[in-house]
Amino acid sequence: MKARIAGTGMYVPPKVVSNFDLEKIMDTTDEWIRQRSGIETRHHVEGQGTADLAYEATLKALADAKCEAKDLDLIILATLSADHMFPGSSALLQAKLGLETTPSMDLRAQCSGFLYSLNVAKAFIESGVYKRILVVGSETHSPVLDFTTRGRDVAVLFGDGAGAVVVEAADDKSSSSVGNIIIHSQGQFADRLWIERPGTQGGTWLTETHLAEGKQYPYMEGRYVFKHAIERLQEVVKEILEKENLKLDDIDHFLFHQANIRINEKVAELMKIPLEKCPSNIQKYGNCSAASIPMLLDETVRSGRVKRGDKLLLAAFGAGFTWAAGVVQF
Incomplete structure (x- = not known):
């Protein structure tokens, strides 16, 4: 199945x-x-x-x-x-x-x-x-x-x-399938990208001090996250290709999480992935976190860029830190 x-x-x-x-x-x-x-x-x-x-x-x-x-x-x-x-x-x-x-x-x-x-x-x-x-x-x-x-x-x-x-x-004869998906996390870097409050850590929820310090808003160490995203995305792309016994040339489209176009461009440059294989819609929508990959998939399907039978590689990196990649035969 x-x-x-x-x-x-x-x-x-x-x-x-x-x-x-x-x-x-x-x-x-x-x-x-x-x-x-x-x-x-x-x-x-x-x-x-x-x-x-x-x-x-x-x-x-x-x-x-x-x-x-x-x-x-x-x-x-x-x-x-x-x-x-x-x-x-x-x-x-x-x-x-x-x-x-x-x-x-x-x-x-x-x-x-x-x-x-x-x-x-x-x-x-x-x-x-x-x-x-x-x-x-x-x-x-x-x-x-x-x-x-x-x-x-x-x-x-x-x-x-x-x-x-x-x-x-x-059935197993179907030409369309979700292949292997590899997931990772590394909680030691949780405070590099997070919303600290409200939350139960330390036995308090949300105090006047937290509000005054802006703890209720997202915090990100931008350069640190940028660097780790580039490293981890390269690693997990290589990992999923090896798992699937595929080469970069076997992939028709790379659907990267739309966090920052500069991250995806750098990953493509370092891995020698043609940019024409890396569709993007961050220009219009910004970073939509968990929604970004399925949004990009839907847009590329409805525009005709992604067709049935195409082999897709999906990859993401985010807070936690978490990162993942998978192959889909669409």
């Missing part, structure tokens, strides 16, 4: 925020943002949450897979920006889909969350436990960003959006 991606979908909220819009509220410039990240615009929610975005992306993925919500055996939602501390956004999504007792769960692996979730779906399907699983990456970053000069290094990078895939069982 194999697992295959039967359908894809994505959604971003209507509001577009340009670099020029950010110039008006913080000390930054369009040139500065584009030179360092490649980002020109991003989308921000207005009155929507993570489950709302996930719902819209899910409807498109279900339609593409030619199935209905009632056909799903399991929902896995990857996010670092849940609607509530609990319950998980997957439960809210399940209710929005009109389902009664279909199991659902959130998975928190930050920017690597989609690949972690796809790996879980693949294992459930190949073991025969489930036949059809919805995997969603959905993020609403904008409500928790610091849109002042203090927070500009992070605030300019992130956008809101969702991407979804329907993963279903296929």
